[in-house]
Amino acid sequence: MILPVVAYGRGILRQKSKDIDKDFPGLYELIENMWQTLYSADGSGLAAPQVNLSVKLFIVDSKEIYDNMDDEDRLEFFSGDEGIKETFINAKITEYSDEKWIEKEGCLSIPTLSEDVERSWTICIEYLDKDFVKHSKTFSGMTARVIQHEFDHTEGKLYLDYVNSLRKKFINGKLLKISKGQIKPKYKMQ
Numbered sequence: 001m002i003l004p005v006v007a008y009g010r011g012i013l014r015q016k017s018k019d020i021d022k023d024f025p026g027l028y029e030l031i032e033n034m035w036q037t038l039y040s041a042d043g044s045g046l047a048a049p050q051v052n053l054s055v056k057l058f059i060v061d062s063k064e065i066y067d068n069m070d071d072e073d074r075l076e077f078f079s080g081d082e083g084i085k086e087t088f089i090n091a092k093i094t095e096y097s098d099e100k101w102i103e104k105e106g107c108l109s110i111p112t113l114s115e116d117v118e119r120s121w122t123i124c125i126e127y128l129d130k131d132f133v134k135h136s137k138t139f140s141g142m143t144a145r146v147i148q149h150e151f152d153h154t155e156g157k158l159y160l161d162y163v164n165s166l167r168k169k170f171i172n173g174k175l176l177k178i179s180k181g182q183i184k185p186k187y188k189m190q
């Protein structure tokens with residue numbers, strides 16, 4: 001089932017979400033629905049607050065980005081993996097590298113906009129997968145970028161928080177339209 005995506009301006013996108021346990025009702029179905037929603041919206045990541053649930057859960061697919069790149073771009077944007085397709089539960093980023101890089105990011109909750117965002121090149125993260133198996137892993141490049149973006153959603157943060165104030169002023173009109181529901185993407189929003 002495709003779930004409606006919460007748009008910029010809704011309070012849930014600014015809440016810090018809560019940990020979940022195995023007994024969370026309908027967890028497998030929720031994760032399945034989130035994947036369907038992600039693909040219907042042509043995104044590379046989706047976090048539970050974006051489907052109106054304030055819980056620490058997000059999904060990342062950087063594999064599709066990798067698959068659609070030529071070899072030169074793969075060398076530039078990926079390091080240590082060929083893209084991942086993974087579910088992250090109760091994730092905690094334990095380390096951010098000092099090495100940073102800037103790249104454009106978009107967000108399904110902020111349709112039609114994309115802005116330059118500085119992120120760490122490498123991160124260490126502890127998380128549970130969909131079967132509640134614990135992992136402690138290091139990711140770099142584009143995969144680390146998508147993870148940081150989605151993790152931020154579970155902390156109530158948006159990529160806009162990293163955009164400089166001048167640029168923010170410039171896009172403010174569009175943000176207002178999104179929050180009023182006047183800009184509508186092809187996928188379902190609420």
Ligand SMILES: [Zn+2]
Nearest residue numbers: 106107108109
């Ligand atoms: Zn987002």
